[in-house]
Amino acid sequence: MTDEKTASPGRPRSRRAVLAGTAGLAVATSGCVRQVRTVVNRDAVDQLSVTIVTLPADGDREGIRLAREVAAVLEAVGVDVSVDMRSNEEFLRAILINHEFDLYVGRHPGGTDPDFLYEALHSVYAEESGWQNPFGYANLQLDDLLEAQRLADGEEREAVMAELLEELAREQPFVPICVPEEHRFVRTDRFDGWGEAHPATRLGYLELEAGDDVDRLRTAHTDARISENLNPLTAEYRDHEPFLELVYDSLATERDSEIEPWLAEDWTYDDGTLRVRLREDCRFHDDEPLDADDVEFSYRLLQDTELEDGESPSPPPRYRGLAAAVDAIDVDGELDLEFELDAGEAVAERVLTAPILPEHIWTERAAPATVRGVSVAQGATEAVTVDNVPPVGSGPFRFGSRTEREHVTLERFDDHFTRREDVDLPEASVEELRIQIDPRSTSAIELVSTDSADITSAILETYVLDDLEPAPETAPLESPSWTFYHLGFNTRRAPFANARFRRAVARLLDKDWLVEDVFHGYAAPTATPVTEEWTPEELAWNGEDPATPFFGSDGELDVEAAREAFEDAGFSYDDGALRVRR
Amino acid sequence: MLVQVLLQLAVVVTLLTLAGIAVIVGRYRLRDTRREWASRLRAATPITVVLIVVLLGNGVARQVVPDLSWMFGWNLTWAIYDIEGQFILWLQSFETSALTAFFSFVYIYGYVFLLVFPVVAYFALSNTRPLRELLTAYTLNYVLGLVLYTLVIAYGPRNMMPELVEALMYDTYPRYQHLTRQVNRNTNVFPSLHTSLAATVGILAYQTRAVYPRWAVVAVPLAISVAISTMYLGIHWAIDVVAGIVLAYVCVELAGLLVGRWSVTERFDVGNPLSRLR
Structure with a gap:
């Protein structure tokens, strides 16, 4: 002046x-x-304040501990943190449906085949609700790689995948933390064949051999959601469990990451065209026939639950990636279908694992859901919001009864094709499957020990594993794992859109130490979200993180180094607080 | 499993109550009770009916409350943790297996005895006012507690810090999980209804110490033990317990004001079929 x-x-x-x-x-x-x-008019740059959404110990004991460790290291580098615990379905509703989070810590369903990344990260899904890209992440280079791996097969696919995983490790749209081991506890005196197939898949239950006079399989399940909602399309209520696969058939089924015929008798793949032939005389549990029209309908519903060929489809929050690979389906008579696919053979076969829904029940669910006096979000159709009780499928078990938070009881469906003489597939060996809800691992184990249950069907929490004592009639059961714990960023919100920032956060986590401390060693630290066989050598765990090595050692964060990394990434400190423009 | 636990609970509480009748109530009051039970019952009937209706309604509401809370309620867990954080850890640092056994016993059996026995003891008094106040205070606890549960979502310490706050009781005695699961949702920790009902009994026991000096000596320490047990077992935060005590105080005061004011029997002199039978 x-x-x-x-x-x-x-x-x-x-x-x-x-x-x-x-x-x-x-x-x-x-x-x-x-x-x-x-x-x-220069906006003040405030201390970064974030909320980490996660589950309470009753929902995920390891999750809340990881979240608090993440909170501790973020606080150490000058971020103001709070942890927001939500119930199972509220947690998934916040991150998948409403994208109401800065960061979250939880378990990702993952997949035996890395194609699940297409759904998880493709940028066209950034605005959708569901397991499709909850991070809101958009990277054109990654999109290209995701599309390329779909079309490729064999070694070519492996090469594309390696490049894709490198890009992922550099970008860190989410931080993969570890792959937890899957342990369950089973009774061996009543059933044989535990572990013949994975107990989170239908075959895990169908491969069981019941002992003499055993006509009932009892599971102790620590997650109550299966008793509250039985809709295969609702993301908030679904977890790593096989029960809806037992009620709903799919064209093909997975065994040890191989795809085998199931409702489809066989198929041939030729340059993007998959010709599928269904088994004859299949019926739904309400005795309506299942034909090619139901199959075509199911995939159409999975692409758009409003069943309109409009410009803005309302896809369901599950199976989005699989259904997206389908360009067109031609129905050729009652049993034959021709899928036009945007995928190589490997991914094409995976497309066949989606559930087949009865057209006569789900057609009317294409209407928008209504609650009197409340405006309902676009795309919230009846199909994705209905609790679907009783579920009517065509699978080896039909719905019997349920009491919320107590039990779900399934009965054998005697007309199922697996019970035919000329079909050589595993069939239900018991008349009844009772899923008993029991909220804690310790009491679920007690139910198995006291002969009130045959298996703890959900994954046991790791803290009980050291105390598992095998007896003559019981045994622990370990199964391969493809789910993984991760730290998810909401890249729609600053500063998580910045890959430099995400990388700096990733380097605050000592995954080795977390696995020892939080999982009692019952997990494997990881730098990639895919299974071991798909992990390229450069990204394999070698005692430390090959992509984002920890700042420090043995769980002790080198705060100086970490803060410097944030400064190098272009962020500034004032009075010990990390200042970020939002 | 649940049936077994319930049966055990019923047996233990019955035995404790019988012992209490022998030691605290005494022979003379029992004799009078045999003579006057019908008129006392008539005096207590209206509030008993209200309490039963509230309890039944509560059972139904508990199914709905969590969903309502997630739509409208405040999630206060982190705020509570931020304020008091370390207190529960400090309390649990005194952990021994004897203390765990004691507090688990108090949390389950001691608590139920604490709620049941005064109903019996006050019924044995010619003056029905303490009984009516007690039942009114119970009713208010459940009604106000439910309102607070709807407004506030909070998870207890064991859900926040599973590795530090051992869920002592549930892991040492998994069978109790079957019992408490029937009663409690894990998001309903503010306020501690265990504490508020126990404190209600404690405050009333102190008020009636002239009539039942021995009961006051038993009830007050037992009520305090129940409050401590909820924190020691990692089920409640200290703030929940403080809120529980405040709720108890409010309920007792309100009960004192309400009882007698809306006395149905005095106002309408409702004919009781039981009295005509005499």
């Missing part, structure tokens, strides 16, 4: 002088205001 000096105060002035003075004042003021404006 240098002009102030020219006006000398305290002296009578002529009119002209006053006028000139006024003009001068105006000029002076405008200069002053401009400068004030340039100062004031």
Whole structure:
């Protein structure tokens, strides 16, 4: 405000002088205001304040511990953190449906085949609700790689995948933390064949051989959601469990990451065209026939639950990636279908693992869900919101009864094709499957020990594993694992859109130490979200993280180094607090 | 499993109550009770009916409350943790297996005895006012507690810090999980209804110490033990317990104001079929 000096105060002035003075004042003021404006109109840069969404110990004992460890290291580098615990379905609703989070810690369903990444990260899904890209992540280069791996097969696919995983490790749209081991506890005196197939898949239960006079399989399940909602399309209520696969058939089924025929008798793949033939005389549990139209309908519903071929489809929050590979389906008679696919053979076969829904029940669910007096979000159709009780499928078990938070009971469906003489597939060996809800691992184990249950069907929490004592009638059961714990960023929100920031956060986590401390060693630290056989050598765990090595050692964070990394990434500190423009 | 636990609970509480009748109530009051039970029952009937209706309604509401809370309630867990954080850890640092056994016993059996026995003891008094106040205070606890549960979502310490706050009881005695699961949702920890009902009994026991000096000596320490047990077992935060005590105080004061004011029997002199039978 240098002009102030020219006006000398305290002296009578002529009119002209006053006028000139006024003009001068105006000029002076405008200069002053401009400068004030340039100062004031810079938004203050505040301390970064974030909320980590996760489950309470009753829902995920390891999850809340990881979340608190993440909170601790973020606080150490000057971030203001709070942890928001939500119930199982509220947690998934927040991250998958409403994208109401800065960060979250949880278990990702993952997949035996890395194609699940297409659904998880493709940028066209950034605006959708569901397991499709909850991070809101968009990277054109990654999109290209995701599409390329779909079309490729064999070694070519492996090469594309390696490149894709490298890009992922560099970008860290989410931080893979570890792959937890899957342990369950089973009774061996009543059933044989535990572990013949994975107990989170339908075959895991169908491969069981019941002992003499055993006509009932009882599971102790620690997650109550299966008793509250039986809709295969609702993401918030679904977890790593096989029960809806037992009620709903799919065209093909997975065994040890291989795809085998199931409802489809066989198929042939030829350059993007998959010709599928269904088994004859299959019926739904309500005795309506299952034909090619139901199959075509199911995939159409999975692409758009409003069943309109409109510009803005309302896809369900599950199976999005699989259904997206389907360009067109031609129905050729009652049993034959022709899929036009945007996928190589490997991914094409996976497309066949989606559930087949009865057209006569689900057609009317294409209407938008309504709650009187409340405006409902676009795309919230009846199909994705209905609790679907009783579920009517065509699978080896049909719905019997349920009491919320107590049990779900399934009965054998005697007309199922696996019970035919000429079909050589595993069939239900018991008349009844009772899923008993029991909220804690310790009491679920007690139910198995006291012969009130045959298996703890959900994964046991790791803290009970050291105390598992095998007896003559019981045994622990370990199964391969493809789910993984991860730290998810909401890249729609600053500063998580910045890959440099995400990388710096990833390097705050000592995955080795977390596995020992939180999982009692019953997990494997990982730098990639895919199974071991798909992990390229450069990204294999070698005692430390090959992609984002930890700042420090043995769980002790080197705070100085970490803060420097944030400064190098372009962020600044003031009074110990990390300041971030939001 | 549940049936077994319930049976055990019933047996233990019955035995404790019988012992309490022998030691605290005494022979003379029992004799009078045999003579006057019908008129006392008539005096207590209206509030008993209200309490039963509230309890039944509560059972239904508990199914709905969590869903309502997630739609409208405040999630206060982190705020509570931020304020008091370390207190529960400090309390649990005194852990021994004897203390765990004691507090688990108090949390389950001691608590139920604490709620059941005064109903019997006050019924044995010619003056029905303490009984009516007690039942009114119970009713208010459940009603106000439910309102607070709807407004506030909070998870207890064991859900926040599973590795530090051992869920002592549930892991040492998994069978109790079957019992408490029937009663509690894990998001309903603010306020501690265990504490508020126990404190209600404690405050009333103190008020009636002239009539039942021995009961006051038993009830007050037992109520305090129940409050401590909820924190020691990692089920409640200290703030939940403080809120529980405040709720208890409010309920007792309100019960004192309400009882007698809306006395149905005095106002309408409702004919009781039981009295005509005499």
